[in-house]
Amino acid sequence: MARYTGPKAKVARRFNDPIFGPSKAVQKKSYPPGQHGKGRRRKQSEYALQLNAKQKAKYTYGVLEKQFSNLFNKASRKGGITGVVLLQLLESRLDNTVFRLGIAPTRRGARQLVLHKHIQVNGKIVNISSYTLKPGDIIGVREKSKSLEVITDSLVGRANRKFPWLEWDGTEMAGKFVSLPEREDIPENIQEQLIVELYSK
Numbered sequence: 001m002a003r004y005t006g007p008k009a010k011v012a013r014r015f016n017d018p019i020f021g022p023s024k025a026v027q028k029k030s031y032p033p034g035q036h037g038k039g040r041r042r043k044q045s046e047y048a049l050q051l052n053a054k055q056k057a058k059y060t061y062g063v064l065e066k067q068f069s070n071l072f073n074k075a076s077r078k079g080g081i082t083g084v085v086l087l088q089l090l091e092s093r094l095d096n097t098v099f100r101l102g103i104a105p106t107r108r109g110a111r112q113l114v115l116h117k118h119i120q121v122n123g124k125i126v127n128i129s130s131y132t133l134k135p136g137d138i139i140g141v142r143e144k145s146k147s148l149e150v151i152t153d154s155l156v157g158r159a160n161r162k163f164p165w166l167e168w169d170g171t172e173m174a175g176k177f178v179s180l181p182e183r184e185d186i187p188e189n190i191q192e193q194l195i196v197e198l199y200s201k
Contacts, residue, residue: 074089088181094133095114096110097166098119113145120141122137123140164181
């Protein structure tokens with residue numbers, strides 16, 4: 001499973017956004033990492049802004065460069081606004097949905113649960129974190145895994161995680177991917193139009 005394994009706090013500070021989850025580093029240090037982080041910041045070029053927007057989306061959803069490029073190509077071939085379709089494809093990933101449902105506290109944790117076969121889709125175990133969900137799919141915790149401490153602890157705090165495109169059944173420990181999310185419902189601060197401009201060059 002290819003994934004980013006580098007420093008998380010440094011990346012979060014670069015974008016001044018706790019994209020990997022709550023981060024004390026971002027709260028304490030609102031300036032970028034590196035020995036020159038506190039100095040005067042030069043105005044970023046148009047290309048730099050576009051690249052930053054793409055990098056932030058990649059790190060947020062835990063997608064590597066080739067995967068992200070493939071997703072963008074897929075989004076550009078579909079009908080609709082390319083940037084919004086791209087975010088919908090990212091939100092439709094199984095690992096992201098497991099995180100959104102509150103089964104795992106982070107997207108990285110969600111990927112681990114999927115990889116270790118704790119998650120099933122429509123009653124069948126799926127261990128591919130990039131699996132694309134379709135409206136109507138049921139995402140649940142495998143029967144043997146329902147008592148896992150990491151899952152039960154995460155579900156305790158899921159009251160704060162309610163998204164209009166997802167439904168959750170606490171008794172069955174399963175959720176439904178009701179529909180593709182609308183752009184205004186996706187909480188991540190991502191400038192998808194800059195990503196489209198970058199790939200359009």
